[in-house]
Structures are given as C-alpha cells and as structure tokens.
Amino acid sequence: MADQMQTDIRKTLLRIFSDANGDFVSGERISRELGCSRTAVWKHMEDLRKEGFKLEGIRKLGYRIIDKPDKITANEITLGLQTDILGRHIHFEEEVDSTQKIAQRLALEGVPEGTIVVAEAQTAGRGRLNRHWHSPRKTGVWMSLILRPQIAPQKAPQLTLLTAVAVAQAIEEVIDVMPQIKWPNDILIKEKKAIGILTEMQAEADRIGSVIIGIGVNCNQEKGEFPEDITNIATSLAIEANKRIDRSLLIQSILHNFEKLYITYLEHGFTTIKILWESYAISLGKKIKVQSLAQVTEGTALGITDDGVLLIETADGQIHKVYSGDIHFQD
Known part of the structure; x- marks a missing residue:
C-alpha cells in the first residue's frame, strides 16, 4: 500500500511539472496538489534528483525540471505524455525475455486497453516468424501495446500498418528524418532496418479479445555494435541523426501519434491510414x-x-x- 501511494504521488508530481511546460511551479502549489507539507515537497525534490532529474529551484518561484535522466521508467514516460488512453497504465521491467509474452499474460488478466509493457532489455526479443530481435540494454525502445479494438478479427493486420505510420510520424518529429515503410512490418532509414513491428492477436471466431503490438526501435546503438549477421542491414536513429535519442520522448511521440490514428481508424475506417501508409512506402512502383x-x-x-x-x-x-x-x- 505504501509503495502504491509513493507511485501515485510521483505520478502526480510529474504531471504537475508536465502541465507547467518547463515553467516554475511553486512549492505552495505542489504542497496543495500533493496534500503534503512544504518539508515533504523538498524531500520529493531530492528524490527526483537522486533518480537523475536535474531541477532548478529559485526562492519565491519554485521548482522546474531542466533535464531528465537517460533511462526509461514509468515516471519518465508519464512526464509529458499527451494521450488519454495509451500509456496511462505502464508495466516496466529492467529486463525481460520478451515484452510480448508479458503483454499477452496481462491482456488475459484483463488490464485496460492502452496498457504498455516496456523493458530496458530483452533476452529473447522476437520479430515476425519468431526471428530473433537484438534488444540490448539501454539502447532502444522495446515495447508492447495492448489494444482491445471492436473490429472483426480479419481486420487486425490493418493495425500493423497503422502502427508503422504512427512510428514513422514519431521518427520524423524526434529526429527530422524521413523514414520508409517496408511492407509488411519494417521501417527503414536510408534503406537500412531500424524498427520492427510484431502484431499478435487473442481472439475467438468473430471477436477480438486483444491485439498485442510489439515495437522494437534501434535508438542509440553506435556503428559496430550490431551482431555481425545484421551489421550491413541494420541501423539506429542515433547513427542516422548523428545524436543521442531521448527514448522516453520517442515513446511519448509514438503513443501520441498512435492514439490519434487509432481513433481515426475506429471512427472512419482504414482509408486515411492507407493513404498515409502509401506516402511512406518504399516499395511502391519498384x-x-x-x-x-x-x-x-x-x-x-x-x-x-x-x-x-x-x-x-x-x-x-x-x-x-x-x-x-x-x-x-x-x-
């Protein structure tokens, strides 16, 4: 119970800073919204600093976050997340065999739609046809998203293409590089693979229980860090953008773009998604x-x-x- 209370306090605190958009937040406001003393506010600030947050505190102005640690946690993802459903429930692990396996179990347990499973490393990450996906610690985004769409099971493959568009849009936002989608589930940058998507479904004959979408993004690998068998065909966002990638920011952007497209898809069908997908497709006409x-x-x-x-x-x-x-x- 105490751990859950601390988690809830931390989420509220990060939401307060997120809503401030980089401006100062007074200690009085934090105290009021958290329902705690000013001394407790100071302690919460120290806890954030210990987690790697860089804070600025000025008398009579309050506090603001000026930098975040280079790690993925539920708190990091929550800070600045602009969605209503996706990512509002986060299951984070330092290391797993596969985020897909955990997401499948959670889906069967009835977790809400939009729950995401994120890990710093996967020991048995996989792509389509059970191919191994290299997922080393603190270099990429290894994430699975749980959906419960009210669509016919035969339409589930459309969600793979929707995901590809959402990820492509996020990459453009974060590194200002035009990605290319390779049917059915790969995203390339300069014709090298940087992102893979895996869609799996739990369904009955005419009803979807859940769709689990796995997303693997090579973010901060450097040249020479890929296994020998893929070194000539793989790349990372950092290599192509010549800068380190804020992975939490990328996750936020993926979820934000996905939610907008997902709502459009559920309300209006696949037509808009199809047009967007074809605008990124590398194979058309070839x-x-x-x-x-x-x-x-x-x-x-x-x-x-x-x-x-x-x-x-x-x-x-x-x-x-x-x-x-x-x-x-x-x-």
Whole structure:
C-alpha cells in the first residue's frame, strides 16, 4: 500500500511539472496538489534528483525540471505524455525475455486497453516468424501495446500498418528524418532496418479479445555494435541523426501519434491510414520479389488493398494479392 501511494504521488508530481511546460511551479502549489507539507515537497525534490532529474529551484518561484535522466521508467514516460488512453497504465521491467509474452499474460488478466509493457532489455526479443530481435540494454525502445479494438478479427493486420505510420510520424518529429515503410512490418532509414513491428492477436471466431503490438526501435546503438549477421542491414536513429535519442520522448511521440490514428481508424475506417501508409512506402512502383512460405512472386508493387494486402503486377499483366512474405528489391 505504501509503495502504491509513493507511485501515485510521483505520478502526480510529474504531471504537475508536465502541465507547467518547463515553467516554475511553486512549492505552495505542489504542497496543495500533493496534500503534503512544504518539508515533504523538498524531500520529493531530492528524490527526483537522486533518480537523475536535474531541477532548478529559485526562492519565491519554485521548482522546474531542466533535464531528465537517460533511462526509461514509468515516471519518465508519464512526464509529458499527451494521450488519454495509451500509456496511462505502464508495466516496466529492467529486463525481460520478451515484452510480448508479458503483454499477452496481462491482456488475459484483463488490464485496460492502452496498457504498455516496456523493458530496458530483452533476452529473447522476437520479430515476425519468431526471428530473433537484438534488444540490448539501454539502447532502444522495446515495447508492447495492448489494444482491445471492436473490429472483426480479419481486420487486425490493418493495425500493423497503422502502427508503422504512427512510428514513422514519431521518427520524423524526434529526429527530422524521413523514414520508409517496408511492407509488411519494417521501417527503414536510408534503406537500412531500424524498427520492427510484431502484431499478435487473442481472439475467438468473430471477436477480438486483444491485439498485442510489439515495437522494437534501434535508438542509440553506435556503428559496430550490431551482431555481425545484421551489421550491413541494420541501423539506429542515433547513427542516422548523428545524436543521442531521448527514448522516453520517442515513446511519448509514438503513443501520441498512435492514439490519434487509432481513433481515426475506429471512427472512419482504414482509408486515411492507407493513404498515409502509401506516402511512406518504399516499395511502391519498384520491382520486387516476395518470398512467402508457399511461393515466390515477382513483379511491380502497386500498393495495398483496403485490407492491407500487397498488390503486385507480374510481367504478364496479372495483379496478385500477397498476404504475407519477405520483400526483396530487384535491380
């Protein structure tokens, strides 16, 4: 009970500073909103400093946060978060095998929609087809988002494409670099992979219980830090932007953009998402080869259907629908 009270106080305190947008907040206001003494306010400020926050305190003006620690915690994400639903319940771990596994368990336990699972490191991070995702400590965003959309199960793949758009928009905001979406679930920067998305569903025949969306973002890896087998095809935001990335800020931006798109999608359908997705798509108009478990299809990528299915025109003029597979670009 005491730990929960401290957590609630810390969330309220960070919300107060967030609402101030960098301005000073008086000790009197903090005392009033927290329901504590001025001496207790001073102690809370010292606790923030111990966590790595840089605070400025001026007599008669109060306190303000001038810098945050380079780490991901629930408090860090909450400070400045501009959403109503997404990220309002945060499950944070220093290290997990996979955020997807934890999110699946939490979803079955009935946690609210918008709950996110975030970790500083994953020991068994995975992407599509159970491929390993390199997730070292304090270098990236390793996150899973729990949704409970009232849509037909067959429409769930659209949420992968929605996620890609939200992440692409967030990257543009944070590092001012134009990312490229590679169907179905990768985001590239300068044709190297920086982000992967994994969508999994818990559903009955005609009803979705939950959709778990895993997002892995290479943020602060330096050149030479990737495993040898991916060093020529992977990159990080820091490499491409030539600066370290505030990972909490990136998470906030992803959640903010996702929530706006998600509301649009639930209210108006997939059309707007489709247009935005195609504006980021790297493959459209290019000759590609798509390798799936069943076959290989070669041709020109035309776009996606309203269901998110890739359309390819082959050399004989036939248009084929591709539901899953790996894209390879052809010269």
